[in-house]
Amino acid sequence: MLGDYRISGRRAAEISASVERAVGAGALAPGQLLPPMRELAVELGVNPNTVASAYRTLRERGVIETAGRRGSRIRARPVSTARDSVRVDVPAGVRDLSLGNPDASLLPSLRDSLVWAAERADERPGLYGEDAVDPELARLARAEFDTAGVPGGPVAVASGSLDAIERALAVHLKPGDAVAVEDPGWRAMLDLVPALGLRAVPVAVDDEGPLPHAVERALRDGARALVVTARAQNPTGAAVSSGRARELRAVLAAYPTVLVVEDDHGHGIVDLPVHPVVAGEERGGPWLFVRSVSKGYGPDLRVAVVTGDAETVDRVRGRQRLGPGWVSLLLQRAVVRLWRTGAVDTAAVARSYGQRRDALIAALAERGVAAHGRSGMNVWVPVGDETGVVARMLHAGWAVAPGARFRVAAGPGVRVTVSGLGADAGDIVRVADAVGAAVGPGVAGRRYE
Numbered sequence: 001m002l003g004d005y006r007i008s009g010r011r012a013a014e015i016s017a018s019v020e021r022a023v024g025a026g027a028l029a030p031g032q033l034l035p036p037m038r039e040l041a042v043e044l045g046v047n048p049n050t051v052a053s054a055y056r057t058l059r060e061r062g063v064i065e066t067a068g069r070r071g072s073r074i075r076a077r078p079v080s081t082a083r084d085s086v087r088v089d090v091p092a093g094v095r096d097l098s099l100g101n102p103d104a105s106l107l108p109s110l111r112d113s114l115v116w117a118a119e120r121a122d123e124r125p126g127l128y129g130e131d132a133v134d135p136e137l138a139r140l141a142r143a144e145f146d147t148a149g150v151p152g153g154p155v156a157v158a159s160g161s162l163d164a165i166e167r168a169l170a171v172h173l174k175p176g177d178a179v180a181v182e183d184p185g186w187r188a189m190l191d192l193v194p195a196l197g198l199r200a201v202p203v204a205v206d207d208e209g210p211l212p213h214a215v216e217r218a219l220r221d222g223a224r225a226l227v228v229t230a231r232a233q234n235p236t237g238a239a240v241s242s243g244r245a246r247e248l249r250a251v252l253a254a255y256p257t258v259l260v261v262e263d264d265h266g267h268g269i270v271d272l273p274v275h276p277v278v279a280g281e282e283r284g285g286p287w288l289f290v291r292s293v294s295k296g297y298g299p300d301l302r303v304a305v306v307t308g309d310a311e312t313v314d315r316v317r318g319r320q321r322l323g324p325g326w327v328s329l330l331l332q333r334a335v336v337r338l339w340r341t342g343a344v345d346t347a348a349v350a351r352s353y354g355q356r357r358d359a360l361i362a363a364l365a366e367r368g369v370a371a372h373g374r375s376g377m378n379v380w381v382p383v384g385d386e387t388g389v390v391a392r393m394l395h396a397g398w399a400v401a402p403g404a405r406f407r408v409a410a411g412p413g414v415r416v417t418v419s420g421l422g423a424d425a426g427d428i429v430r431v432a433d434a435v436g437a438a439v440g441p442g443v444a445g446r447r448y449e
Contacts, residue, residue, distance in 0.1 A: 007035070010046055015054035020063055023074055034064060034072045060175040060197040075194065090399045096420060097431070098401040100234065102269065102377060103419035106352060107298045108343035110334065117333035132317065132326035133157050136336050141291070141305035148264075148274040150289045153307040156317050157327045161263050161292040162188050164306045164316065165227065168288045169196055171315035172259045173224050180218035180226040182210055184380065184406040184413065186234045186265075189227060202408035205233065207374045209240035212247040219251070225259040226252070228277050232266030232295070232376025235406045235415035237357070239266070239375040245275035252277070256285040259312070264289070268296015270375045271350035278308075286312045293335055295377075296344045303327060303335050353377045356418040359428045367436035379416045383439050386412035392438035398431060 005027040009015035022028040034040070037055060041048040055072055058064040066072040090096045138155040146152075158164035169179065175197030181189055183202030193200040201223050203214040210228055219226070228248070231239040240248075252260060262278050278287040288308035293301050307313065320326065338344070357373045364371045364381065373379035383389045383403075390402050393414070403413035416435070421427040 007040060007044070009044065009054070010050075012050050012053035012057065015040075015044070015046075015051060016057040016063075019054070019058055023063055028074050030074050032074045034074070036071060091394070094394060094397050094399050096399045097417050098399045098415070099420075100378065100401070100415070100417050101299065101419060102295055103352070106269075106349050106419075107296075108338060110298065110301065110338075113334040113337035113341070113343065114330075116337045117330050120333055121330050126329040130329070132320070134329055134332040134336060137305065137332045140336065140339050142307070144291075145289065145307050148276065149279050150274075150276050150307060151279055151287075153289075154310055154313045156306045156313050156320075157332060158290070158304045158306055158316070158320070159302040159324070159327050160294060161265070161290045161304050162192060163302075164288065164290045164304050165189070165261055165263065166192055166196065167316045167319045168259065168261055168308075168312060169193075169198065169225060171319050172286060172312070173198055177225070178218070178221070178223040180210075180215060180223040181408070182227070182229060182233065182238075183408045183410045184235055184403060185227075185408075186229070186263075187405040190406070190408065200408055202410065204410065205236060205238050207236070207238050207372055208244040209233070209238050210244075210248065212244070212251050215248060216251045219255045219258060223258065225261065227261045227263065230262055230264040230266070230274050230276065231270045231272055232378075234265060234376070235378050235401070235403070235413075236380040237373035237376045237378050239270065239272050240275050240277060242275045245277050245279070248277045249279070252285075258285060260285070260287045262287070262289045264291045266295065266376050267291045268293060268344050268346055269349050269353060269377065271347050272375050285309075288312055288316070293338075296346065296349065297335070297338055301331065301335065303331050350375075352423070353418060356421050356423065356428065359425070360416065360418060360421070360432060363428050363432035364435060367432055369432075369436055369439050373418075377417055377419045379418060380413055381416065381435060381439070382411055382413045384412065386414060389414055389435075389438045393434055396434040396438065398434050400435075 005022050007015060008018045037051040038048050041051045055064065059066060063075060064072050065075050133155060141155050178199045178201045179193050180201045180203045181193060182205050190200060201218045203210045203218050205211065215226060252258065260278050262276060264274060276289060278289055286309055288306060290304055290306050292304035357379055360379050361371045361373055369381060371379050371381045386403050390400060393400050401415040406415065421431065
């Protein structure tokens with residue numbers, strides 16, 4: 001059952017650690033069946049309750065899953081094997097469109113803003129016991145939230161979107177709880193959920209966001225939280241429309257205790273309006289709206305502004321105090337300077353990504369290949385043979401991201417990041433030709449929900 005590997009240990013913690021080490025080292029593969037608890041207890045000479053406790057720990061840590069009489073097996077993507085391990089080795093001379101980075105030429109210079117923030121720090125250094133949020137950043141963020149129709153609420157600052165989402169899930173949910181996540185969806189989110197001991201429930205998406213009937217099914221089946229991407233969904237480029245937001249709010253109205261986390265992934269790079277799912281009089285439960293500066297101002301600027309209901313924001317701040325304490329006020333003030341000076345022309349950035357994205361989708365359509373990318377910097381291409389397409393694209397000189405990084409139950413696909421493409425038509429044509437040849441006849445046009 002386990003090949004050459006033998007689980008060891010006398011205590012539950014030792015047994016679970018033995019399994020987790022083996023998963024991390026590759027000695028136990030995803031999908032591999034574990035021995036029945038009584039059988040392993042006999043082999044190790046321990047009480048069956050000890051093995052049961054070890055298996056329970058492994059489930060809570062996202063390493064194994066149990067399906068009743070069919071037994072326990074290593075998860076298809078255990079926490080010990082993060083989705084970063086599903087990587088493409090890019091040979092020399094191959095153009096890399098797999099990483100999801102913004103176009104560096106569209107990022108603003110941080111020099112003047114950091115110097116300005118440093119000068120303020122020289123005048124008045126940040127010290128222990130001060131407010132964790134720069135008041136001017138809070139004022140500017142709240143004004144932007146108001147403009148976008150995000151409900152009123154206190155403002156907090158986190159070290160990026162995932163940091164804020166992790167803290168919100170951790171303070172509201174307990175190990176074993178289910179979280180409804182977009183599928184395909186952000187790979188970091190799909191890793192985070194099991195890492196917290198939670199269970200991911202996939203929710204299908206189309207170009208306008210999560211499908212209401214899929215959300216309804218997930219919540220009806222007991223999901224305690226829903227994570228939604230407002231714009232520039234990764235990897236599909238979906239953006240929640242006004243109609244879809246209304247439909248989702250209607251579904252959520254029947255589940256007032258469900259935590260709703262909305263990530264405005266496209267802040268600074270998308271000119272489509274935000275239609276917040278968390279808005280509306282009917283929503284009285286816990287919620288969080290997150291807006292990171294990473295895509296528009298640079299991934300290394302680890303600042304995200306957050307708002308939500310007072311209790312959730314207070315819990316997130318409390319959790320933060322137990323860890324890093326606060327996000328550097330130096331970075332917060334640099335963001336203030338960037339916002340005040342209009343360092344990013346969102347319309348121009350959105351137009352640049354949009355021209356490349358739309359041109360690639362149109363070129364693929366001419367070759368009989370359906371693709372998706374309503375907003376942001378990525379194009380999602382459903383395919384029949386994901387591994388084969390990635391390999392054939394590499395052979396043609398292009399690296400694309402395998403869809404396995406981004407999906408739970410959704411069909412196979414590949415993600416193409418357009419920020420690595422030139423603005424001229426030549427790049428677009430060459431990539432479209434390569435994708436068309438890699439996909440081949442008879443498999444184009446499959447939908448990703």
